[in-house]
Amino acid sequence: MTCLFLLLINYISGMPLHAFHVSVCEIEFDESKKQLEITHRIFLDDLEIGLADWSEEQVDVLNPENPKHLDQMIGKYLTEKTTYVINGKSVRATYLGSEKEESVMYCYQVVTNLKKVKSLKVTNTLLMEIYDDQTNIVHLENGDQMKSLKLSDSETWGEVNFD
Secondary structure: OHHHHHHHHHHHHOOOOOOOOEEEEEEEEEOOOOEEEEEEEEEHHHHHHHHHHHHOOOOOOOOOOOHHHHHHHHHHHHHHHEEEEEOOEEEOOEEEEEEEEOOEEEEEEEEOOOOOOOEEEEEEOOOOOOOOOOEEEEEEEEOOEEEEEEEEOOEOEEEEEOO
16 A cells, blocks of 8 residues: 555656666766866656755755755755865866756766866765665766776775776
């Protein structure tokens, strides 16, 4: 009976349930623009729960009462939950904005004024405060080199080196 109730609530809310908790982050170094372009893909229902828990506010990501406030909240959440160290130096990513596509929120960050990326350390604790099984996959691209990290509650950061 509880399962039927959850399915009904899920149907009414328009957000699908999923059996796993994962976000995907894609990081690409654009040598011509000398910047790191970062895209986070987060399920809407997870983001809504995470933002509400983090901010202690009522959050509706599907139909926000104040879209500008929601976007600012997402930016602050990403800034707090992700960090980047490039070539041994801590850098701050600038939040650019977000957009919804089906059941996923795409969130964008950028790190500018970079000459070269030889090493990149990423910390990503998105949603780990609410899901014990949360996994954050990070794909890194630098020229023709592709590397990936699988981050979780037991390993919240990873580092890659590029030739």
